[in-house]
Amino acid sequence: MANILAVDDSPSMRKMVSFTLKEAGHHVITAENGEQGLAAARAETADLVLTDINMPTMDGISLVKALRDLPNYAHVPILVLTTESGANKKMEGKHVGATGWLVKPFNPEKLLEVVSKVLD
Amino acid sequence: MDLKDVVDSFYAESLEGLDLMENVLLTLPPGPVESEVINKIFRAAHSIKGGGGIFGFAEISDFMHGVETVLDQLRNGQREASNELSELLLETVDCVRHMFKAARDKKPVQQDRVTSLRQQVDMILHQSAPETSKLKTELMVNPKSSDWHISFKPHPGMLAKANDPLRMIRHLAELGSIRSQACLDELPPFAELDPTECYLAWEIELTADVREDEIEEVFSWVLDECDLIIKPLDSPAKQAGKSARIELKPVPSGDTLQSTDGPAASESIRVSIDKIDNLINLVGELVITQSMLSRFDNDISALDLETLRNGLSQLIRNTRDLQESVLQIRMLPIRFCFNRFPRLVHDISLKLNKKVNLKLSGEDTELDKTVLECINNPLLHLVRNALDHGLETPEQRRRANKPETGTLELKAYHESGSILIEVIDDGNGLNTDKIRKRALERGIIAAEDNLGEHQINQLIFQAGFTTAEKISDLSGRGVGMDVVKRDINDLGGDVWLESEFGVGTKVSIRLPLTLAILDGQLLRVGSEIYVMPLSTIIETLQINSDHINTLPGNSQVYRLRNKYIPIIRLDEAFNTNAEATKLEDGLLVIVDSERQHYGIWVDELLDQQQVVIKSLVSNFKQVCGVSGATILGDGTVALILDATGIVSAFTKRHNVSGMAVA
Numbered sequence: 001m002a003n004i005l006a007v008d009d010s011p012s013m014r015k016m017v018s019f020t021l022k023e024a025g026h027h028v029i030t031a032e033n034g035e036q037g038l039a040a041a042r043a044e045t046a047d048l049v050l051t052d053i054n055m056p057t058m059d060g061i062s063l064v065k066a067l068r069d070l071p072n073y074a075h076v077p078i079l080v081l082t083t084e085s086g087a088n089k090k091m092e093g094k095h096v097g098a099t100g101w102l103v104k105p106f107n108p109e110k111l112l113e114v115v116s117k118v119l120d
Numbered sequence: 121m122d123l124k125d126v127v128d129s130f131y132a133e134s135l136e137g138l139d140l141m142e143n144v145l146l147t148l149p150p151g152p153v154e155s156e157v158i159n160k161i162f163r164a165a166h167s168i169k170g171g172g173g174i175f176g177f178a179e180i181s182d183f184m185h186g187v188e189t190v191l192d193q194l195r196n197g198q199r200e201a202s203n204e205l206s207e208l209l210l211e212t213v214d215c216v217r218h219m220f221k222a223a224r225d226k227k228p229v230q231q232d233r234v235t236s237l238r239q240q241v242d243m244i245l246h247q248s249a250p251e252t253s254k255l256k257t258e259l260m261v262n263p264k265s266s267d268w269h270i271s272f273k274p275h276p277g278m279l280a281k282a283n284d285p286l287r288m289i290r291h292l293a294e295l296g297s298i299r300s301q302a303c304l305d306e307l308p309p310f311a312e313l314d315p316t317e318c319y320l321a322w323e324i325e326l327t328a329d330v331r332e333d334e335i336e337e338v339f340s341w342v343l344d345e346c347d348l349i350i351k352p353l354d355s356p357a358k359q360a361g362k363s364a365r366i367e368l369k370p371v372p373s374g375d376t377l378q379s380t381d382g383p384a385a386s387e388s389i390r391v392s393i394d395k396i397d398n399l400i401n402l403v404g405e406l407v408i409t410q411s412m413l414s415r416f417d418n419d420i421s422a423l424d425l426e427t428l429r430n431g432l433s434q435l436i437r438n439t440r441d442l443q444e445s446v447l448q449i450r451m452l453p454i455r456f457c458f459n460r461f462p463r464l465v466h467d468i469s470l471k472l473n474k475k476v477n478l479k480l481s482g483e484d485t486e487l488d489k490t491v492l493e494c495i496n497n498p499l500l501h502l503v504r505n506a507l508d509h510g511l512e513t514p515e516q517r518r519r520a521n522k523p524e525t526g527t528l529e530l531k532a533y534h535e536s537g538s539i540l541i542e543v544i545d546d547g548n549g550l551n552t553d554k555i556r557k558r559a560l561e562r563g564i565i566a567a568e569d570n571l572g573e574h575q576i577n578q579l580i581f582q583a584g585f586t587t588a589e590k591i592s593d594l595s596g597r598g599v600g601m602d603v604v605k606r607d608i609n610d611l612g613g614d615v616w617l618e619s620e621f622g623v624g625t626k627v628s629i630r631l632p633l634t635l636a637i638l639d640g641q642l643l644r645v646g647s648e649i650y651v652m653p654l655s656t657i658i659e660t661l662q663i664n665s666d667h668i669n670t671l672p673g674n675s676q677v678y679r680l681r682n683k684y685i686p687i688i689r690l691d692e693a694f695n696t697n698a699e700a701t702k703l704e705d706g707l708l709v710i711v712d713s714e715r716q717h718y719g720i721w722v723d724e725l726l727d728q729q730q731v732v733i734k735s736l737v738s739n740f741k742q743v744c745g746v747s748g749a750t751i752l753g754d755g756t757v758a759l760i761l762d763a764t765g766i767v768s769a770f771t772k773r774h775n776v777s778g779m780a781v782a
Binding site: 009012016075081099100101107118 | 130163169171280281282284290340342
């Protein structure tokens with residue numbers, strides 16, 4: 001199963017994402033902000049990165065940009081978690097290299113559906 | 121961990137987020153907003169909205185959407201903060217809190233409150249278009265069809281962002297049946313081929329009962345990185361009308377949410393990692409000690425005695441440390457209780473047209489979680505009282521040569537094994553003449569009673585006493601200071617009041633650090649052993665018979681450093697027989713109750729030790745002067761004395777007047 005890095009500053013979002021993905025048999029690494037996410041990504045190459053956009057210290061946009069600069073992450077799918085109201089955030093994310101986005105709120109089924117979509 | 125834990129943590133986190141929003145909003149100055157400040161609360165609102173949808177609080181998520189948009193505008197500088205806006209946002213914070221509570225308690229939401237706030241928020245956003253019409257237009261624009269032709273030509277760079285065209289085609293295949301043809305026109309000769317680029321294009325026919333936007337959704341991530349044409353192959357006649365579903369919400373019943381309700385009894389407690397690490401360390405040490413002692417299974421030689429003794433003393437130390445650490449887990453900073461006051465004071469002072477500056481200090485003082493929960497309502501009452509009856513209006517203050525803005529201070533600190541909480545205002549203070557008159561009218565005191573100022577002030581803690589001229593909305597709803605006093609006494613604490621007319625009032629509450637365990641002094645009266653909490657004992661002394669004065673009514677006072685202290689005979693209080701027959705053969709334990717000293721007369725002082733408190737109420741019944749019981753090392757049961765209760769029973773027996781101490 002896949003190695004997934006989930007970055008979100010909200011503990012409950014992290015829990016929900018990691019709970020759902022672990023139930024589905026994935027290995028999940030979590031991080032609280034872009035900085036931690038980047039460190040985790042460097043330590044171990046993930047098969048998929050999920051990141052929130054609004055985070056303290058280093059936001060999701062900067063994280064995506066930094067990840068795409070890493071040779072290991074040139075072709076790893078990166079999804080930004082955004083809300084419907086953040087339409088321009090989606091595009092901003094895409095612009096710096098995100099594969100796609102997942103619109104919050106999403107339920108566990110939707111998360112698994114999207115994850116399996118990008119992983120196969 | 122299961123999903124319920126996750127939802128619970130979302131719940132706790134959201135309430136924290138709401139508290140944060142509240143705190144920021146309360147101090148938000150009008151004008152442009154600092155990005156650091158607004159970012160914080162935007163994130164909080166955003167998390168609640170996002171999580172709300174995920175964890176099944178769709179209604180909350182929906183509601184937060186408007187709030188989030190307003191905050192976003194504040195953040196982008198499209199909107200400036202104003203007092204009205206802060207007020208509205210504060211109301212929405214309350215409302216969301218209410219919605220969370222309703223959802224958790226499975227109670228209906230106050231729908232009209234939600235709706236009216238939503239409308240107000242919408243009005244600000246100039247979005248009054250009802251959603252149903254939006255849905256309709258969506259259906260019109262996106263007719264359903266069963267056969268589609270899709271031309272899909274990715275731009276060369278699409279693969280660079282890890283988007284795989286195959287994935288999208290597979291996704292299309294999930295919608296219905298597809299026939300697709302790859303278009304190889306642009307595929308370069310192998311030597312020139314860059315494997316990181318995409319050269320292929322596809323023509324796809326899809327048979328599925330879907331709308332155009334559902335197809336577009338498949339390509340949504342790459343719309344800007346491909347040429348995409350979606351065309352229906354048949355006429356859009358077979359439009360399946362999806363009717364908007366209208367959910368009927370139950371009409372809110374009469375029960376209204378009171379802002380006074382304390383923190384609902386939450387089943388979980390947040391504990392800092394440090395405390396837990398400390399526990400784990402201690403358990404580790406305990407295991408080491410245990411293994412050290414377990415070597416002495418059956419054959420102990422005299423040589424081992426020293427090691428055994430060491431092991432035992434280590435065990436004693438471990439046990440004590442472990443006990444302390446476990447108790448620490450129940451300790452929470454009083455911040456949790458103080459935090460609600462800025463908002464409360466803000467609201468109340470607005471209602472009363474008073475200007476108040478609230479100062480909080482000692483928020484990090486930790487106290488037992490149960491105590492913390494129980495202290496909420498008494499504190500609330502004291503603060504309301506201070507605002508309503510204590511502090512004057514700006515005009516009155518000006519006339520009294522005081523600054524227009526009054527000060528209300530909430531303080532918490534440790535003092536000799538207890539916690540002191542003080543509510544201090546610089547308002548009008550108590551009028552002792554008025555109180556005395558009122559107490560006379562009510563028959564609480566007799567005309568010939570000669571009370572000191574301090575004692576008169578304490579009269580307001582008596583049942584049925586209130587000097588408020590008229591009952592206001594805020595305080596004086598029949599819940600008086602007597603209830604505050606009873607609540608605090610129930611916790612094993614006491615409360616007293618100091619006041620100077622025209623200058624201000626200070627109400628002090630003293631509480632035990634924990635309800636589970638206490639440092640006690642064992643006392644003996646006859647054959648009975650009692651435990652007196654060490655925190656209430658000021659000193660103990662041998663009686664010098666010259667210092668005993670007998671008053672009319674056969675009660676005695678003891679002169680201690682030129683002050684007269686009433687002597688309370690414990691044998692009398694509990695109707696037992698003391699061993700000593702003369703006062704001077706016993707000892708006096710000087711205790712403090714509501715800042716007054718009393719001498720409790722006993723036969724003998726025994727050990728000091730920590731005792732575990734067992735409730736007397738749940739095992740027997742409430743007894744005046746006894747706060748609980750404990751089991752001593754030899755297995756006997758000893759009653760734990762409650763000095764305040766003993767004193768009040770004593771004053772009742774002997775009539776306050778005779779014992780007045782100037």
